[in-house]
Amino acid sequence: MLELKGIHKNFGKHEILKGINITVEKGDVVAILGPSGSGKTTLLRCVNFLERADHGVINLEGVETNCKTAGKKDILRIRKKVSFVFQNYNLFKNKTALENVTTGLIVAQKLPREQANAVGKELLNKVGLSDKYNSYPCKLSGGQQQRVGIARAMATNPDIILFDEPTSALDPELVGEVLDVIKKLAKEGVTMMVVTHEMGFARDVANKIIFMDSGSVIETGAPREFFRAPKEARTRQFLKRFIDEPEYII
Amino acid sequence: MNRIITYVITLLPYLAVTFQYVLTSLFFGTIFGFVLAAAKLGKNKALKRLAIGYTTVMRCTPSIVFLFLIFYGLPVLFRTTAGINIDGLGTITFVIITFTLFLGASLSEIMRSAYESVDRGQYEAAVSIGLSSIQAFREIILPQAFAVSLPNMGNTILFLLKEGALGYIIGLIDIMGKAYLINGNEMGAHILEVYLALSLIYWTLSIGIERLFKYLEGRFSFEKENKDTITYRRG
Numbered sequence A: 001m002l003e004l005k006g007i008h009k010n011f012g013k014h015e016i017l018k019g020i021n022i023t024v025e026k027g028d029v030v031a032i033l034g035p036s037g038s039g040k041t042t043l044l045r046c047v048n049f050l051e052r053a054d055h056g057v058i059n060l061e062g063v064e065t066n067c068k069t070a071g072k073k074d075i076l077r078i079r080k081k082v083s084f085v086f087q088n089y090n091l092f093k094n095k096t097a098l099e100n101v102t103t104g105l106i107v108a109q110k111l112p113r114e115q116a117n118a119v120g121k122e123l124l125n126k127v128g129l130s131d132k133y134n135s136y137p138c139k140l141s142g143g144q145q146q147r148v149g150i151a152r153a154m155a156t157n158p159d160i161i162l163f164d165e166p167t168s169a170l171d172p173e174l175v176g177e178v179l180d181v182i183k184k185l186a187k188e189g190v191t192m193m194v195v196t197h198e199m200g201f202a203r204d205v206a207n208k209i210i211f212m213d214s215g216s217v218i219e220t221g222a223p224r225e226f227f228r229a230p231k232e233a234r235t236r237q238f239l240k241r242f243i244d245e246p247e248y249i250i
Numbered sequence B: 001m002n003r004i005i006t007y008v009i010t011l012l013p014y015l016a017v018t019f020q021y022v023l024t025s026l027f028f029g030t031i032f033g034f035v036l037a038a039a040k041l042g043k044n045k046a047l048k049r050l051a052i053g054y055t056t057v058m059r060c061t062p063s064i065v066f067l068f069l070i071f072y073g074l075p076v077l078f079r080t081t082a083g084i085n086i087d088g089l090g091t092i093t094f095v096i097i098t099f100t101l102f103l104g105a106s107l108s109e110i111m112r113s114a115y116e117s118v119d120r121g122q123y124e125a126a127v128s129i130g131l132s133s134i135q136a137f138r139e140i141i142l143p144q145a146f147a148v149s150l151p152n153m154g155n156t157i158l159f160l161l162k163e164g165a166l167g168y169i170i171g172l173i174d175i176m177g178k179a180y181l182i183n184g185n186e187m188g189a190h191i192l193e194v195y196l197a198l199s200l201i202y203w204t205l206s207i208g209i210e211r212l213f214k215y216l217e218g219r220f221s222f223e224k225e226n227k228d229t230i231t232y233r234r235g
């Protein structure tokens, strides 16, 4: 349902993405792993045109969009079907939790307010914030803010949600509540691509792992094989950090 | 004391003139400031430089000097370039033009910095859920930038109110101009009382404006516990 073909991106002279090919099927939970600076965020940003790729094609639900030549309408079409959850939440500070969730429905999709509120409340209930409808972001904890961010991304009923390290700005004790919400969505069959450093989450929730290094996809696989028997030397090196510890314990 | 009150009462009707140039300059200055701010934030390098240069020049010109430049210069400019005679324009028009041009510069700086204070991530979040750039600006950036700019806006209006008093020098009869005339007529017999009366009016106005902006700051702040509380306070 989402296919990225030959995505290239340069920042000045630096080639940050060197031709990325990724296929995501409906219901997939794709975890993207990789060292810092490997281009994971840039890749996600290229998918919904927060960054414009220099080359490449995005095929969403059978409609191909050329990244280089895409116009406003093409971009809007993709953004309507692809939602983004940001590392630092990026909630609208001038809007309550509920308004954060409903703005896309009311302003972009012209849904009547009543209807949008009903959707918004249902989603906030789902992420466990039924008592925070009217709270402004500055009064919410990081974990709560990120859950609003997830509800906001769900509101427009997207085909796929992109998560960029949704828990890495959180205090450790708040990571769980956000991961639980993402797990719940994954179980319900929501398609997602998740950039993460949470290996446990990738292993338990994802059905497909993509390992990136310096702008290229190095290895793709199912979590079992990927973590047990990584094929590439660079993958093994990357995973060593995370696997070393249990070995010591054993 | 009674005399001071009498002077206050004599001066008060001329507040209409003061309000007229304050509000008109503010109105046009806001529009001009918005255009300048857009130029400063925009991609066009030439426009950007022009807007920044203009602001710098304005900052470096004392109000009184600029008032004279407009009052004596503008008619000459119109006569020589377009052959139009604008001597018939009322004094207040020159005051309004002067302060519109001044405010444009200072308001553009206020607007620019307020705009930049809203982090780009929120704009990205807005477009990522399908809002257009204009919708994102209207729904997300503008309300926050407006709230941020309020204290500076208040200061600018106070500045305008006080600097506007200079208009009497080119013959404007607002409260300051009237006070000046009274002193002339009475040959300065009660000069201190007249200026005390004038001060009372300016103080009251300034305190009023300050209060208003404090209220607005609270009203438009988003650092509230939650929305119910705001509604409650409003009611």
Ligand SMILES: Nc1ncnc2c1ncn2[C@@H]1O[C@H](COP(=O)(O)OP(=O)(O)OP(=O)(O)O)[C@@H](O)[C@H]1O
Binding pocket: A011, A016, A034, A035, A036, A037, A038, A039, A040, A041, A042, A043
């Ligand atoms: N707007 C930009 N301008 C210039 N260089 C950029 C920009 N954004 C990212 N980069 C560079 O691109 C490279 C990849 O960045 P990116 O944020 O995609 O990495 P990442 O894999 O998400 O890393 P992390 O795990 O630290 O989030 C980095 O070297 C970064 O410095």
Ligand SMILES: [Mg+2]
Binding pocket: A040, A041, A042, A164, A165
């Ligand atoms: Mg990143």
